[in-house]
Amino acid sequence: MGQKLSNLVTDPYHLPIQIRIVIAVGPLISPFIFRLDGTVNRNLLHFLALKVPPLTTAVDGATSVDVTIDPSRNLWFRLFIPMTTSAATTLSVIVFFHGGGFQVGSSDSKFMDATCKTLAMQVPAVVVSSSYRLSPKHKYSCPYEDGFDVLSFIDDRANREKMGRLLIKLTWGSVLSLGRVLVGTWPTMCWLEHLVTNSNLSK
Numbered sequence: 188m189g190q191k192l193s194n195l196v197t198d199p200y201h202l203p204i205q206i207r208i209v210i211a212v213g214p215l216i217s218p219f220i221f222r223l224d225g226t227v228n229r230n231l232l233h234f235l236a237l238k239v240p241p242l243t244t245a246v247d248g249a250t251s252v253d254v255t256i257d258p259s260r261n262l263w264f265r266l267f268i269p270m271t272t273s274a275a276t277t278l279s280v281i282v283f284f285h286g287g288g289f290q291v292g293s294s295d296s297k298f299m300d301a302t303c304k305t306l307a308m309q310v311p312a313v314v315v316s317s318s319y320r321l322s323p324k325h326k327y328s329c330p331y332e333d334g335f336d337v338l339s340f341i342d343d344r345a346n347r348e349k350m351g352r353l354l355i356k357l358t359w360g361s362v363l364s365l366g367r368v369l370v371g372t373w374p375t376m377c378w379l380e381h382l383v384t385n386s387n388l389s390k
Contacts (some may be wrong), residue, residue: 189233191326194239206340209298212314215367216235220232221233221290221292224321226229226323227290227291227321232291232302236269236296237293237296237298238291238293238296239295239296239300240295241253241295241298242304243266245270247269247304247305248269248308248310249267249268249269249270249304250266250267250268250270251265251266251267251268251303251304251306252265252266252353253265253266253295254266254335254350254353256336256340257336260320260333261318261320262318262319262320262333262336262337264294264317264318264337265294265295265300265303265314265315265316265317266313266314266315266316266350266353267303267304267306267307267313267314267315267316268307268313269307269308269310269311269312269313278311278312278313279312279313279316280312280313281298281306281307281310281312281313281314281315281316282313282315282337282341283303283306283314283315283316283317283379284317284319285299285316285317287321289319289321289322289330291321292321293318294316294317294318298315299310299316299329301305303316303340306310315337315341317333317337318333318339319334320333383390
C-alpha cells in the first residue's frame with residue numbers, strides 16, 4: 188500500500204479517470220458555456236447535464252435521499268448512506284461540496300452522485316453532498332453562506348437526531364450513528380475515492 192500512496196503523491200499524472208475526462212473534454216465545451224461577458228449559458232448547461240434522482244432503495248450497496256434546508260434559496264443536500272451488515276455502527280460524515288468554480292455543478296448530477304456514492308461505500312461513511320447558489324446570478328459570498336448553513340444544519344442536535352432516524356429507516360433497522368465530520372471539495376474527494384478504491388484503507 189505504501190508504494191501506491193507514494194505514487195499518488197509524487198506522480199502528477201496518476202489521476203483518477205474522472206478527473207482525466209474532465210481535463211480532456213472541459214476546454215472543448217467551455218467556450219460555449221462560459222460567455223465573454225462573464226455570464227453562463229444555463230440552457231446549454233442544463234441540456235448537457237445528466238441528473239439522477241436519489242436512490243431510496245439500495246443500489247450497489249448504498250441508498251440516498253434529498254434533504255431540504257431552505258426552499259426559498261433552493262438549499263438542499265443529498266444524503267448518501269452505505270449499507271452495513273453490523274447491528275450498530277458509528278460512521279464518519281463527509282461533507283462534500285461539488286466543483287465548478289462556483290458557477291456550474293450540482294449535487295444531483297450523475298457524475299457527482301456516482302462520486303459520492305462510491306465514497307459512501309468505500310470508506311464507508313455517510314456523505315452529505317451540499318448544493319449552493321451559483322454565480323454570476325448569486326454574488327459572493329452566497330456559496331460560502333450556503334456551505335456554512337449546511338454545516339450548521341448538520342451540527343444542530345435536533346437535525347442530527349432526525350438524520351439518525353432517517354438513516355435507520357433507509358437501512359432497514361440498522362442502528363447507525365454519526366461520528367466525526369470531514370469537509371472537502373470535489374478534487375479532494377475524487378482523490379480520496381481513488382485512494383480508498385486502490386488500497387486496503389477501506390478494509
